[in-house]
Amino acid sequence: MTATPPVVQVRDLQKSYGSVEAVRGVSFSIEAGETFALLGPNGAGKSTTIEILEGYRDRTGGEVRVLGVDPHRGGLDWKARIGIVLQTSNESGNATVTEQLRHFAGFYPHPRDVDEVIDAAGLREKAKTRISKLSGGQRRRVDVALGIIGRPELLFLDEPTTGFDPEARHQFWNLIRGLKAEGTTILLTTHYLDEAAQLGDRAGIIVGGRLIDIGPLDTIGGADARVPVVRWRDGNGLVREERTSRPAQVVADLVASGKGAELEGLEVIRPSLEDVYLSLVRGHEATAAGNEAAMSAPEARPDPSRLTDKDVRA
């Protein structure tokens, strides 16, 4: 039996823009049918990574395979197998939504039905409207519709729901769940951690061009980052809390010690993906800042006049 190769393989990817090292040795892979969320603060290197995988940007170093092909050399056949929703919308023309989708459907060998895509993207009421007359959020839906019209095997979604109202975002999640059910592999970047939690199977967290954690969404940050907190108000109205891996036991003990009295403000708070992400990123940034301060402290800087042969060899 031969195992299916990963749809995306990235090894030691590097990209510099002049003196800016945007991506510094990132490695990950995405299996067929998986939704992988690439998360990280502004400027972390997500779009740069995704654009290299899409074939829009050259890399400085490392190995990349997307659907078995080096994106740098991907031809039209390869391009027809991927769908792309870029971070910024390019759609503003005079064509109507239906015309634009029909036009793009013509580029692909097995496109989806245009009306089906219009419904799935929540664009039925705007199907005959010129794209230039749409709101920002509606235009973003057109971007998503154009990204999936070619029935891609692999879909890149770079901050796809920016500007969506809450209802549109939920509608979009359903659309993506449908694509997942059909076996589409998805690479998603988003600043909405609830979106990543809803859609992702695995996530990678990138900070300063480096991947600081990767794994299934329910393991990101490690078990310790997921320990729940029991919070309540004591008899004097003071907020009390206890971090515990046995919240039911803590609640039972509290109830027993209160002789059955109602516990004011009792909550069991389980850290969300956003909580875990924030503590990871803040922890990493604090460590990086500490290292930088240590390196710039006078005692940390070697005095060149005192360097020995041993230091030079090291």
Ligand SMILES: Nc1ncnc2c1ncn2[C@@H]1O[C@H](COP(=O)(O)OP(=O)(O)OP(=O)(O)O)[C@@H](O)[C@H]1O
């Ligand atoms: N064309 C470019 N020329 C020079 N520097 C660039 C260019 N594009 C990106 N950068 C720099 O590379 C770094 C990574 O940028 P990138 O857009 O990949 O980050 P990002 O994680 O996608 O951020 P955001 O969440 O804000 O979209 C940043 O420091 C950015 O300023």
